[in-house]
Structure formats: C-alpha cells, structure tokens
Amino acid sequence: MRFKGQSAVVTGGTRGIGRAIASQLAWEGASVLLTGTDGAQAEKIAQDISSETGGSVWGTRCEVSDQESVRTLAETAKRLFSTVDVLVNNAAIARRNRIGDITLSEWNEVMAVNATGTFLVTRDVLPLMTTGYASIVNVSSQSGKRGEALLSHYATSKAAQICMTKSFALELAPAIRVNAVCPGYIETDMILEHYEVQAGLRGLKPTDIKDEMLARIPLGRMQEPHTIADLVLFLASDQARDLTGQAINISGGMVMD
Numbered sequence: 001m002r003f004k005g006q007s008a009v010v011t012g013g014t015r016g017i018g019r020a021i022a023s024q025l026a027w028e029g030a031s032v033l034l035t036g037t038d039g040a041q042a043e044k045i046a047q048d049i050s051s052e053t054g055g056s057v058w059g060t061r062c063e064v065s066d067q068e069s070v071r072t073l074a075e076t077a078k079r080l081f082s083t084v085d086v087l088v089n090n091a092a093i094a095r096r097n098r099i100g101d102i103t104l105s106e107w108n109e110v111m112a113v114n115a116t117g118t119f120l121v122t123r124d125v126l127p128l129m130t131t132g133y134a135s136i137v138n139v140s141s142q143s144g145k146r147g148e149a150l151l152s153h154y155a156t157s158k159a160a161q162i163c164m165t166k167s168f169a170l171e172l173a174p175a176i177r178v179n180a181v182c183p184g185y186i187e188t189d190m191i192l193e194h195y196e197v198q199a200g201l202r203g204l205k206p207t208d209i210k211d212e213m214l215a216r217i218p219l220g221r222m223q224e225p226h227t228i229a230d231l232v233l234f235l236a237s238d239q240a241r242d243l244t245g246q247a248i249n250i251s252g253g254m255v256m257d
C-alpha cells in the first residue's frame with residue numbers, strides 16, 4: 001500500500017500498459033483517475049478496476065493533444081482530489097511508414113499525441129502537484145533512445161518525451177520528481193497492429209516480424225504490462241526518492257544506455 005491516501009492521474013489507462021498501471025496503483029491504495037479517448041469506455045474500465053481492486057477509480061475522456069480537453073481533465077482531477085501526487089503520461093499512438101510516405105498530417109498527429117500531449121497534461125496537472133513529494137512518470141520507449149526504422153515519427157516523439165523528462169526534472173526539483181520508463185516490446189494492441197503493418201510494408205508475415213523483434217532481446221522474451229507497471233510504481237514511490245531526470249530501460253537487455 002505504498003500509495004495509500006495518494007491520488008494519481010493515468011492517461012491512456014483504458015488498455016494495455018496504462019490499464020496495468022492504473023490497476024496496480026489502485027491495488028496499492030491510490031485513488032486513480034484514468035483517461036481514454038472515449039468517456040463511456042474509460043468509465044467502464046474504471047468501474048472494472050474498482051471492482052477488481054476495491055479501490056477508488058474514476059474514468060474520463062481526454063484527448064491529450066487537445067488543449068481544452070486537457071484543461072477539462074485537470075479540472076476533473078481538481079474536483080475529485082484537490083491535489084495530485086502521481087501523474088503518469090502513458091497515452092500514445094504509433095504509426096508505421098517509410099520516411100518518404102509519411103505525410104505532414106501523419107507526422108503532426110504522432111507528435112501532437114505523444115510529445116505535445118505529454119507537455120499539455122503535465123502543464124495543466126502541475127498546479128495540483130503541491131504536496132512536496134509528487135512524482136511524474138512518462139512512458140517513453142526504447143525507440144526514443146535507439147531510433148527505429150519505419151517508425152521515425154514515433155521514435156522522435158519518444159525521444160522528445162525523454163528530453164522533456166530531463167528538462168522538467170531540472171526545473172521542478174526538489175518538489176516534484178520526473179522520470180521516464182523506456183519499455184522494449186509488450187504485446188498490447190499497439191504491437192499486434194505493428195506486426196500487421198510492418199509485415200504489409202515489408203512483404204513479410206506478421207510472425208516474421210514478431211520473430212525478428214524477439215531475436216533482438218537478450219532475455220529472449222517480450223515484457224508484460226504488469227512489469228512495466230511495477231517499474232512505473234517504483235519510480236512514482238518514495239523508494240525512488242533519489243531518482244529524477246532518469247529514463248530507465250525495461251527491454252530485456254535490448255537497450256543498455
């Protein structure tokens with residue numbers, strides 16, 4: 001119960017890694033506000049997590065690339081919690097394409113959700129993070145460190161999140177710690193789509209793409225949403241009180257710097 005009495009906002013908490021983070025925060029005593037792009041679905045997932053964990057969980061719509069929507073999210077968090085102890089910027093999209101085929105709108109869409117969304121949500125939730133020991137965790141990616149073919153817009157947006165993490169950490173210390181996690185591969189909807197689209201672009205089978213990805217991982221397996229959530233909760237907790245501005249790999253050894 002490391003988060004008993006604390007409140008947390010998790011963007012993109014309806015599926016995959018974000019759902020696991022919201023659920024584990026609730027298991028560990030936090031009151032959680034999770035978001036998705038569909039308000040009714042976000043409320044349903046919040047109710048499901050609340051039933052599973054016995055915790056206080058709310059769900060609301062937030063389009064993280066939209067300033068008004070993010071402002072409404074911050075107002076909802078203020079109404080529910082007054083103050084916010086933990087913010088997890090997890091919501092993101094991935095698009096795959098060859099550089100020459102990426103349209104400006106596709107490039108801008110990825111940047112708007114992944115990079116600008118992280119900025120907007122942080123900016124607007126920040127005034128609520130007044131407890132003196134608050135923590136922000138950004139869910140970035142290994143691709144933001146090493147780059148990734150056919151995902152150059154996604155990888156660039158994830159590198160931007162890492163730089164935001166360091167810049168925000170410098171500016172907000174000592175009252176607020178800011179860290180990032182850099183996952184490798186986790187078989188969520190995002191990766192299932194990745195197998196299909198990459199296979200189409202390269203004339204391969206989806207299973208070839210999966211095999212190729214697995215071959216890159218020294219530990220020989222993909223990560224699970226709950227192991228990413230474990231690291232996010234560690235970083236958000238007092239156990240990580242000496243960590244800020246870090247972008248920590250969790251990729252089965254695929255990335256080491």
Ligand SMILES: NC(=O)c1ccc[n+]([C@@H]2O[C@H](COP(=O)([O-])OP(=O)(O)OC[C@H]3O[C@@H](n4cnc5c(N)ncnc54)[C@H](OP(=O)(O)O)[C@@H]3O)[C@@H](O)[C@H]2O)c1
Pocket residue numbers: 011012013014015016017018035036037038062063064065089090091092093113139140141142182183184185186187188189190191
């Ligand atoms: N899966 C991997 O292998 C992997 C690897 C490295 C890093 N990551 C990172 O981990 C995080 C979670 O990924 P995931 O695999 O769990 O993804 P996912 O299964 O595709 O879930 C994405 C989540 O983000 C939300 N979202 C998408 N677009 C949004 C928008 N414009 N505004 C607000 N919310 C939006 C979705 O809400 P809806 O349900 O409403 O669509 C959903 O809750 C992302 O930051 C991703 O970049 C994933």
